[in-house]
Amino acid sequence: MEIQAAVCREKDGAFTLESVELSEPQADELVVKIVACGMCHTDLAVRDQHIPLPLPAVLGHEGAGIVAKVGSGVTQFKVGDHVVLSYGSCGKCNNCLAGRPAYCAQFLPFNVGTRRPDGSCTHQQHGAAMTGAFFYQSSFATYALTHVRNAVKVADDLPLEVLAPLGCGIQTGAGAVFNCLRPQAGSSIAIFGAGAVGLSAVMAAVVAGCTTIVAVDVQESRLALAKELGATHIVNARSTESVAAVRAASGGGVDSAVEATGVPAVMTQAFDALNGTGTLVVLGVAPAGATVSIDCSSLLGGKKMRGAIEGESVPEVFIPQLIALWKAGRFPFDRLTKFYDLAQINEAAHDSERGLTIKPVLRMPA
Numbered sequence: 499m500e501i502q503a504a505v506c507r508e509k510d511g512a513f514t515l516e517s518v519e520l521s522e523p524q525a526d527e528l529v530v531k532i533v534a535c536g537m538c539h540t541d542l543a544v545r546d547q548h549i550p551l552p553l554p555a556v557l558g559h560e561g562a563g564i565v566a567k568v569g570s571g572v573t574q575f576k577v578g579d580h581v582v583l584s585y586g587s588c589g590k591c592n593n594c595l596a597g598r599p600a601y602c603a604q605f606l607p608f609n610v611g612t613r614r615p616d617g618s619c620t621h622q623q624h625g626a627a628m629t630g631a632f633f634y635q636s637s638f639a640t641y642a643l644t645h646v647r648n649a650v651k652v653a654d655d656l657p658l659e660v661l662a663p664l665g666c667g668i669q670t671g672a673g674a675v676f677n678c679l680r681p682q683a684g685s686s687i688a689i690f691g692a693g694a695v696g697l698s699a700v701m702a703a704v705v706a707g708c709t710t711i712v713a714v715d716v717q718e719s720r721l722a723l724a725k726e727l728g729a730t731h732i733v734n735a736r737s738t739e740s741v742a743a744v745r746a747a748s749g750g751g752v753d754s755a756v757e758a759t760g761v762p763a764v765m766t767q768a769f770d771a772l773n774g775t776g777t778l779v780v781l782g783v784a785p786a787g788a789t790v791s792i793d794c795s796s797l798l799g800g801k802k803m804r805g806a807i808e809g810e811s812v813p814e815v816f817i818p819q820l821i822a823l824w825k826a827g828r829f830p831f832d833r834l835t836k837f838y839d840l841a842q843i844n845e846a847a848h849d850s851e852r853g854l855t856i857k858p859v860l861r862m863p864a
């Protein structure tokens with residue numbers, strides 16, 4: 499079927515709205531009429547070729563919309579269902595079977611393979627294959643082809659444009675707290691980087707009952723929002739030595755920390771800000787080959803540093819939990835978003851890169 503998509507044609511170039519041919523769904527796939535799609539740094543990393551997928555490409559991996567077609571083998575969804583889309587996973591490897599699909603052995607082919615895992619293409623123009631199936635959805639478009647495992651059914655009366663970013667950025671930050679760190683009520687936490695991921699971690703830390711929540715960033719407007727969302731202390735790392743400030747705020751070091759900048763030097767600072775037995779979860783994507791320097795002797799005291807992807811979320815379980823918290827007024831992630839029409843995608847990218855908008859959400863034309 500013919501769809502309209504924001505096409506990324508050249509490195510660092512602008513997205514252009516173009517007609518694209520979308521393949522018909524295979525047995526276990528859905529076509530979703532996209533209502534809205536969040537923009538995540540990974541999309542821009544492909545545009546700028548830090549993640550060098552072939553161009554032209556249809557990106558977008560925080561889609562939400564309404565099921566328009568179902569494959570012949572689909573039983574759990576029907577046309578008209580409202581869905582939030584998340585990342586892809588095979589469902590068959592040991593990690594998927596153990597309930598850890600974020601560590602799917604087939605994560606790369608299911609998310610950045612540019613085609614379906616079976617090698618067939620999903621998006622074409624004039625008979626030529628393009629990079630599609632981005633996170634098995636490519637949702638910067640009026641319609642997306644996705645796998646049933648990517649889709650999470652949500653209630654019809656919820657605003658899909660609000661829910662869209664849950665599928666990647668929001669669950670990454672919240673999941674670091676709820677799924678990885680599981681902090682004790684009354685404990686302390688520091689969050690380095692107050693973008694969409696870091697601020698989601700701040701909100702989750704509030705829900706988890708952390709009583710010292712230190713947000714570290716270099717932009718005052720983000721720090722002000724972190725405070726409104728529940729950070730008890732804010733640290734501007736441009737003007738303040740962040741490790742000392744976090745240690746002072748927490749009486750000698752935090753119980754847990756989240757790193758959401760992708761800057762190796764900040765990962766070191768986050769590790770140094772822990773108390774003797776604290777745990778750091780690294781979420782930021784550093785440049786390929788980057789290394790982190792840590793004081794080895796501190797590991798012997800029980801300090802821990804680990805990474806996580808997608809907040810170790812099982813989307814079908816976790817996204818409804820985040821929606822329930824949002825409905826209860828306890829996880830106001832909608833305060834991070836600003837809406838743009840799909841035609842304004844380049845403005846959305848510009849605003850995101852300059853920190854003017856924390857989480858752009860693109861609304862598709864009707």
Ligand SMILES: [Zn+2]
Nearest residue numbers: 588591594602
């Ligand atoms: Zn798997």
Ligand SMILES: [Zn+2]
Nearest residue numbers: 538540666667
């Ligand atoms: Zn993402």
